[in-house]
Amino acid sequence: MIDKKKIEEAVCLMLEGIGEDLDREGLKDTPKRIANMYEEIFSGMGQSAQKHLSKTFPSEGSDMVVEKDIVFYSMCEHHFMPFYGKAHIAYIPDGQVVGLSKLARTVEVYAKRPQIQEQMTAQIADSLMEHLKPKGVMVMIEAEHMCMTMRGVKKPGSRTVSVAKRGEFSENDKLETTFFHMVGNHG
Numbered sequence: 253m254i255d256k257k258k259i260e261e262a263v264c265l266m267l268e269g270i271g272e273d274l275d276r277e278g279l280k281d282t283p284k285r286i287a288n289m290y291e292e293i294f295s296g297m298g299q300s301a302q303k304h305l306s307k308t309f310p311s312e313g314s315d316m317v318v319e320k321d322i323v324f325y326s327m328c329e330h331h332f333m334p335f336y337g338k339a340h341i342a343y344i345p346d347g348q349v350v351g352l353s354k355l356a357r358t359v360e361v362y363a364k365r366p367q368i369q370e371q372m373t374a375q376i377a378d379s380l381m382e383h384l385k386p387k388g389v390m391v392m393i394e395a396e397h398m399c400m401t402m403r404g405v406k407k408p409g410s411r412t413v414s415v416a417k418r419g420e421f422s423e424n425d426k427l428e429t430t431f432f433h434m435v436g437n438h439g
């Protein structure tokens with residue numbers, strides 16, 4: 253559960269730390285605004301994707317389901333700056349499919365918390381394997397990290413691509429090739 257009072261106190265300390273005047277008109281509501289914002293952008297804290305992935309439907313219709321270009325925003329846990337981009341998810345059903353929106357909801361659960369990209373990629377793949385129990389899962393995330401663009405090494409436009417493969421995707425390279433074809437040219 254997010255402690256908004258604590259966040260407000262911390263924001264006051266940070267503003268003091270950078271030499272700001274806490275009584276300045278423009279900053280009056282800033283601690284409260286940031287606490288409200290953190291409640292929203294860290295709403296995945298303590299959540300599991302289980303509640304989204306437990307409602308399944310029987311289906312023998314498809315060898316592979318791909319949901320691509322799922323836009324997400326997350327926060328780099330090292331610098332507390334945004335990283336954002338697209339997630340692509342594929343799974344091979346084992347007689348059961350899940351509502352399409354639930355794949356995007358799963359991405360949200362793991363994006364809305366302090367994160368690193370590789371861990372988010374693995375968590376999405378693992379939660380699908382655990383709760384949907386498909387024959388295989390593949391997740392690819394491509395993102396731009398603001399900690400690499402507006403500060404530090406300052407390389408705007410550079411993108412980080414991460415992949416997690418589980419089940420049949422780990423055993424069969426052809427499935428991986430099909431996934432890349434379906435997702436499009438991301439080379």
Ligand SMILES: Nc1nc2c(ncn2[C@@H]2O[C@H](COP(=O)(O)OP(=O)(O)OP(=O)(O)O)[C@@H](O)[C@H]2O)c(=O)[nH]1
Binds near residue numbers: 328369370397399400
């Ligand atoms: N693997 C990985 N690294 C990340 C991610 N987000 C940020 N980083 C990196 O985390 C590293 C933290 O490095 P440190 O040397 O501890 O911190 P720093 O001095 O601020 O590093 P610079 O960004 O190089 O200035 C940096 O190299 C970031 O690019 C991520 O999602 N995955």
Ligand SMILES: [Zn+2]
Binds near residue numbers: 328331333397400
């Ligand atoms: Zn960072």
